[in-house]
Amino acid sequence: MQQDWESGFEQVAGAIAHSLQNDEQFTLSLVGEHSQFMRVNHARVRQIGSVEDCSVTLQLMGNQRTVSQGFSLTGDAALDQQAAQAAVEELRQELGQVPADPYQVVPSGSAISREVYPGELLPAEAVAATVLEPVQGLDFTGLYAGGQVVRGYADSAGQRHWFATDTFALDYSIFTADGQAVKGALAGNTWDGDTYAAKLAESTLQLDRLAQPPKSIPRGSYRTYLAPAAIADIIAMFSWGGVSEAALQQGDSALALLQRGEKQLSPKFTLEENFSRGAVPRFNDLGEIAPIQLPLIQQGKLVNTLVSSRTAKEYGKESNGASSGEGPRSPVVHPGHLDPAQALHALDTGLYLSNLHYLNWSDRPTGRITGMTRYACFWVEHGEIVAPIENLRFDESLYHCLGDRLVDLTTTVEFIPEVGTYGHRSVGGSWVPGCLVDDFTYTL
Amino acid sequence: MISNLHQILSTLDFPADWVGLRALRESSTYRELRDGLPEVNHRSVDAGVMVEVMVQGQLGYGAVNSFDPARIREAAQQAYAQANAASQWAIHAITPSVRPKVVGHYASPLVKPLNALSPGEINEILARICKLLKQSDAIVRTSALATTQEIDTWFVSSNGSEVHQQFSLIETYYGAIAQEGAQVQKRSNNGMLAHCYQGGWEMFLDDTLWQRVEQIGAQTLALLTAEECPTERTTLVLAPDQMMLQIHESVGHPLELDRILGDERNYAGGSFVTLADFGNLSYGSELMNITFNPTVAGEFASYGFDDIGNPATREYLIKDGVLQRGLGSLESQTRTNVPGVACARASSWNRPPIDRMANLNLEPGTEPAAAIIGDIEHGVYMEANRSWSIDDQRYKFQFGCEYAQRIENGTLTKPLRNPNYRGTTPEFWHSLVRIGAADTWEMYGTPYCGKGEPNQAIRVGHGSPLCAFDGIEVFGGGA
Numbered sequence: 001m002q003q004d005w006e007s008g009f010e011q012v013a014g015a016i017a018h019s020l021q022n023d024e025q026f027t028l029s030l031v032g033e034h035s036q037f038m039r040v041n042h043a044r045v046r047q048i049g050s051v052e053d054c055s056v057t058l059q060l061m062g063n064q065r066t067v068s069q070g071f072s073l074t075g076d077a078a079l080d081q082q083a084a085q086a087a088v089e090e091l092r093q094e095l096g097q098v099p100a101d102p103y104q105v106v107p108s109g110s111a112i113s114r115e116v117y118p119g120e121l122l123p124a125e126a127v128a129a130t131v132l133e134p135v136q137g138l139d140f141t142g143l144y145a146g147g148q149v150v151r152g153y154a155d156s157a158g159q160r161h162w163f164a165t166d167t168f169a170l171d172y173s174i175f176t177a178d179g180q181a182v183k184g185a186l187a188g189n190t191w192d193g194d195t196y197a198a199k200l201a202e203s204t205l206q207l208d209r210l211a212q213p214p215k216s217i218p219r220g221s222y223r224t225y226l227a228p229a230a231i232a233d234i235i236a237m238f239s240w241g242g243v244s245e246a247a248l249q250q251g252d253s254a255l256a257l258l259q260r261g262e263k264q265l266s267p268k269f270t271l272e273e274n275f276s277r278g279a280v281p282r283f284n285d286l287g288e289i290a291p292i293q294l295p296l297i298q299q300g301k302l303v304n305t306l307v308s309s310r311t312a313k314e315y316g317k318e319s320n321g322a323s324s325g326e327g328p329r330s331p332v333v334h335p336g337h338l339d340p341a342q343a344l345h346a347l348d349t350g351l352y353l354s355n356l357h358y359l360n361w362s363d364r365p366t367g368r369i370t371g372m373t374r375y376a377c378f379w380v381e382h383g384e385i386v387a388p389i390e391n392l393r394f395d396e397s398l399y400h401c402l403g404d405r406l407v408d409l410t411t412t413v414e415f416i417p418e419v420g421t422y423g424h425r426s427v428g429g430s431w432v433p434g435c436l437v438d439d440f441t442y443t444l
Numbered sequence: 445m446i447s448n449l450h451q452i453l454s455t456l457d458f459p460a461d462w463v464g465l466r467a468l469r470e471s472s473t474y475r476e477l478r479d480g481l482p483e484v485n486h487r488s489v490d491a492g493v494m495v496e497v498m499v500q501g502q503l504g505y506g507a508v509n510s511f512d513p514a515r516i517r518e519a520a521q522q523a524y525a526q527a528n529a530a531s532q533w534a535i536h537a538i539t540p541s542v543r544p545k546v547v548g549h550y551a552s553p554l555v556k557p558l559n560a561l562s563p564g565e566i567n568e569i570l571a572r573i574c575k576l577l578k579q580s581d582a583i584v585r586t587s588a589l590a591t592t593q594e595i596d597t598w599f600v601s602s603n604g605s606e607v608h609q610q611f612s613l614i615e616t617y618y619g620a621i622a623q624e625g626a627q628v629q630k631r632s633n634n635g636m637l638a639h640c641y642q643g644g645w646e647m648f649l650d651d652t653l654w655q656r657v658e659q660i661g662a663q664t665l666a667l668l669t670a671e672e673c674p675t676e677r678t679t680l681v682l683a684p685d686q687m688m689l690q691i692h693e694s695v696g697h698p699l700e701l702d703r704i705l706g707d708e709r710n711y712a713g714g715s716f717v718t719l720a721d722f723g724n725l726s727y728g729s730e731l732m733n734i735t736f737n738p739t740v741a742g743e744f745a746s747y748g749f750d751d752i753g754n755p756a757t758r759e760y761l762i763k764d765g766v767l768q769r770g771l772g773s774l775e776s777q778t779r780t781n782v783p784g785v786a787c788a789r790a791s792s793w794n795r796p797p798i799d800r801m802a803n804l805n806l807e808p809g810t811e812p813a814a815a816i817i818g819d820i821e822h823g824v825y826m827e828a829n830r831s832w833s834i835d836d837q838r839y840k841f842q843f844g845c846e847y848a849q850r851i852e853n854g855t856l857t858k859p860l861r862n863p864n865y866r867g868t869t870p871e872f873w874h875s876l877v878r879i880g881a882a883d884t885w886e887m888y889g890t891p892y893c894g895k896g897e898p899n900q901a902i903r904v905g906h907g908s909p910l911c912a913f914d915g916i917e918v919f920g921g922g923a
Contacts, residue, residue: 039897041707044535048526049505051794051898052519055490067563070488074510083489090487097564098485099571124522125529132533142710143897171897173710181709250478250585251623252630262626357713360833362844363862363921365628370842372835393833393840393866421898444840444866 005032005054005150006162008073012084013154016058019088020156024062025106029285030073030152031055033425035145036124038131040172043140045128053424054150058084060091064100067091105309107155111289115278119166119189121146130193131170134200142172146191149425151281159287165189165279165427170196171419173375174203180210180388183229183355183375187417187429206376215379215387217442223350224440225343225380226401231333231432232416233356234369234401238271239327241364243296245305246326249315254367254398258302263367263399265300266406270334272296273306280330280428282321284308290321296328300403332431336409343410345383346436351392352378352385367398370443393444401437410434445511446608449493449600452513458524462498462540464601465520466751467491467511468793473558475566476589480574483587485563492793495520499527501537507794542774543752545604550748552612552642553741558592560645566590569649570618576654577620579661582668586661588618590648597751605753613744613903615640615891616648618657620664629667629861631660631846634685635829640744640889640903647742663847666859672920673848673863679823679877680865680916681816684886686845687908689829691806692893694869695727695734696904698838699761700895701772701780702799712895713836716869717767722782725767728873733807734762736771736785744889744905745802752797754786761785761804765873773799791900798896803905805887809879813910816878823851824918826863842866862921872913880909 013028020026032054039047054075059068069087073080122130131144146168153161169187184203186196226234237254247253257263273294275282282290286309295303306322323329338346357374373392378385397403410433417429449465456463469491476483492509493516504527506519561569570588577586595611616639619632633639633656641647682690698715702708717725738746738756747756752774760768770776772784776799788797817825831844848863849856867875887907894901 035898037898038530039707041535041705041709045502045530045533046535046707047503047505047796047798048530049507049796050519050522050526051507052515053492053507053509053794055488055509057486057488066482066485068484068486070486070490072489072491072509074512074515076510076512079512094485094487094563097562098567099482101482103481125525128530128533141706145898171710175706175709179714183710251621251628252585256628257626260626357836358833360831362831362833362842362864365626366922368921370831370833372833372840374836391835391837391840393835393842395842422894422901425898444842444868 008075008080009152012080015081015084025156027059027107027155029057031424032150035147038127038144041141043132043135058087061106062095064104065095065098066101066104067094103310103314107157109159112160114162117165117189121166121168122191139175144170149427153283153287155287161283163281169417169419176210181375182206185417210388212387214390216390219442221439221441224437225347225352226435227354228414228432228434229416230353230356231435232430233359235331235430243306244326245307246311254364265403267299268336268406269300269402270298272332273328273330274332275330284323288321330428335411335413335433338408338410340410340412347380349381352380362395370395392442395443396441405438407436407438445598446606452516456520460497460499462543462602464496467493467598470595472593474591477570477574478587480571494793495523497523497527500531502527502531502534505796536779546753547606548748550609554612554644555646556644558644573618573657576657577661582622582624583620584623585621590616599753607749607753613642614647622664622668624668627668631664633660638685638888641742642746643742667861670859670861673860675919677915677917679820679914681825681912683827684908685828685888686826687911688888688906689832691906693834696801696804699771700799701770701776711897716837716839719780719782721767726765727762727767728765729876730765731876731879732762732765735805736761737805738802740803743803743887745903750786750788751790752788756786759785771799791902795900800902801904805907808882808885808909810881813880813884816912818854820851825849825851839869865916865918875913875915877914878912884910
């Protein structure tokens with residue numbers, strides 16, 4: 001039976017508020033999910049099951065000190081309140097032992113929000129047949145993950161937030177006999193068989209392009225079209241030593257050269273945080289509500305960084321509702337002028353990359369990223385696909401591929417869902433266009 | 445707990461071929477200081493149970509964050525229903541032989557318990573580290589962290605298994621960033637959280653700590669004015685803290701049988717290794733001996749039994765350069781007929797076991813470090829990983845390190861900054877030409893080995909001696 005986490009969370013928050021002493025303050029954050037997982041290989045079930053998980057993190061603040069504790073919210077009211085009480089007492093003892101934090105930020109806002117997005121998902125026992133029957137005969141592999149995801153927040157200032165969404169994500173690959181593959185993803189609040197069928201039809205059409213043996217491409221620089229999923233991987237690097245104000249202040253950002261004006265990004269490149277689609281909670285780990293829209297890089301200029309309240313206090317900046325990690329939570333890259341239907345024609349001769357894999361900074365201070373091509377990637381001549389390619393390693397600076405060598409971005413953006421499930425299911429995703437780049441550097 | 449789980453098991457009334465209950469309770473602490481000031485003082489308790497149910501050759505699982513018998517029974521019922529519904533779609537019909545009966549106990553070695561230091565004492569040590577790292581105004585960031593876990597796991601099954609394992613784990617990190625103008629350099633103690641061990645505070649607070657902190661601070665500053673790593677093919681000597689990553693990415697992952705079977709193709713990827721390669725493939729030079737060894741005292745991923753109860757033993761995966769067996773659990777072994785190891789592991793109670801590395805070690809040779817370096821006329825020495833990337837078949841890699849030195853006429857000379865190297869897995873391991881003796885062997889680990897759908901980050905340990913490779917492509921930073 002599905003637990004009522006919202007009322008349990010309210011009760012725990014109320015009990016903690018009631019137990020505060022002197023100048024103590026608290027924040028309480030919740031992450032929970034009821035999830036159905038089915039792992040597929042060769043269009044058969046490899047693993048299947050369900051997970052019911054919910055935990056809270058209690059931060060206790062007092063005497064300029066902050067300590068925190070995480071514990072499970074089980075749905076058993078008495079047990080959960082007992083766990084909360086024990087956590088408060090343990091944390092209170094610890095408060096006296098840790099050093100003072102000059103950059104402590106105590107909750108102070110008055111924001112309250114409640115967003116609930118109901119959906120129509122597949123019943124657990126129907127997942128295998130519904131997903132697998134249409135793909136019999138294909139070498140289909142991937143993960144179906146569905147169910148309710150919740151996030152909650154409460155604090156001693158009276159702020160309260162609740163975000164619940166019934167979602168599913170089917171992240172899959174379809175392989176040819178010689179190991180080439182097409183990648184696809186389907187995500188949303190409501191499972192729709194027709195949409196699934198259309199998506200599969202699109203994927204199987206792409207499979208036909210992979211019929212020829214892969215071509216080996218020598219290392220070098222090639223004009224390259226990066227499809228939206230590939231751009232999403234590059235944009236994800238902005239979360240890791242990118243637009244974080246703390247990272248910039250502490251010598252740990254690839255965008256320091258941009259901030260100091262020593263390197264430029266293309267005036268065609270604009271990146272913003274945009275919560276208007278409601279796919280992720282707007283509240284952060286201090287209960288603050290982020291602005292609906294915040295430009296980060298506008299026409300190549302770094303116009304805003306992501307500034308958490310703690311960073312703001314330390315460096316004398318204005319907070320803009322960023323989470324403590326200061327990474328984009330709902331990134332949107334603005335479109336350009338390239339008709340996606342004309343992408344191959346505009347590419348002319350070079351490489352068409354559907355996906356990338358395993359990106360990492362190879363030299364963060366200079367913005368250089370290395371990674372691999374993956375899935376349906378092609379050698380193109382005179383606007384026509386010649387053959388799929390053997391995977392290539394690239395090693396290229398942001399200041400080139402999104403800077404002086406960026407030719408254009410497509411006129412449309414695609415939603416690339418965040419399908420990660422480390423610890424718990426992620427929500428949201430990025431909205432990105434495709435991108436045409438000159439002289440993209442391949443090294444192996 | 446064992447008796448409670450047995451009691452629950454005895455009340456399950458569905459017609460399953462096999463049922464297993466795996467309970468886990470993890471208490472952890474995480475304390476981090478930056479520039480000598482507190483960033484995080486966190487503790488947590490996580491607990492739950494996974495029930496696995498086998499019906500007509502298919503396993504289903506149900507996991508719940510509670511030890512409440514009613515909730516566990518409910519999870520078991522869900523697991524049964526899903527196994528039943530999926531059984532006609534099973535990729536490989538299994539039998540209870542992949543979950544044999546086992547009874548046993550394991551506990552991490554422990555000298556100085558994790559609760560021996562108070563939160564205040566830990567903060568004082570981390571603050572002192574930050575202070576010692578800050579050797580000049582050019583050091584713009586210092587950080588130090590320590591995280592501990594005490595984990596109990598209990599496993600019972602319908603065919604009589606009873607296993608209790610108790611793990612004591614400690615992970616530490618400290619490092620600095622130095623900056624002068626556009627030049628930025630980061631240096632740390634063997635790379636991000638490489639200091640991962642089983643045991644207690646004795647694994648961190650040893651006699652070398654403060655001297656090492658001072659060395660890291662000094663090297664951070666030295667990197668600011670160091671020469672760029674040259675772009676050339678040369679003899680590359682890798683320290684054990686970088687060999688850890690090299691073994692992990694280019695030996696461990698490609699030998700996972702579930703990757704070779706295709707289970708991971710949609711996420712982590714496949715492997716350039718095929719099932720026919722086991723027993724035949726020359727993976728590297730004859731100096732290469734790789735063992736799967738969860739029995740090393742203090743190494744991060746030691747255990748008595750994997751998460752399905754298979755007893756852990758030391759096994760050669762690669763012997764004298766030739767591939768012998770895979771990283772495959774009992775399930776993968778039945779699917780492939782390839783010999784495997786006890787490696788069915790889950791990151792926690794809320795994820796099902798899959799094929800994982802545990803401790804994967806390069807066995808030492810006989811050569812002293814001085815002999816290896818002394819015989820190199822021209823080369824580069826690198827240590828401490830800072831960048832890692834490899835393709836989905838685990839073939840083409842590029843790795844970067846924090847710190848390097850030139851080797852000139854048999855001597856380590858000036859430092860080099862932004863060192864990187866790249867290559868392909870078989871060519872690289874065949875270029876292994878010198879391997880250090882046991883006194884050069886060091887063990888490290890990481891808590892962040894990522895794999896699986898749903899995703900699982902798991903703890904692994906890797907030990908290696910100093911190694912030299914001929915004809916490797918090295919290069920520096922910059923755009």
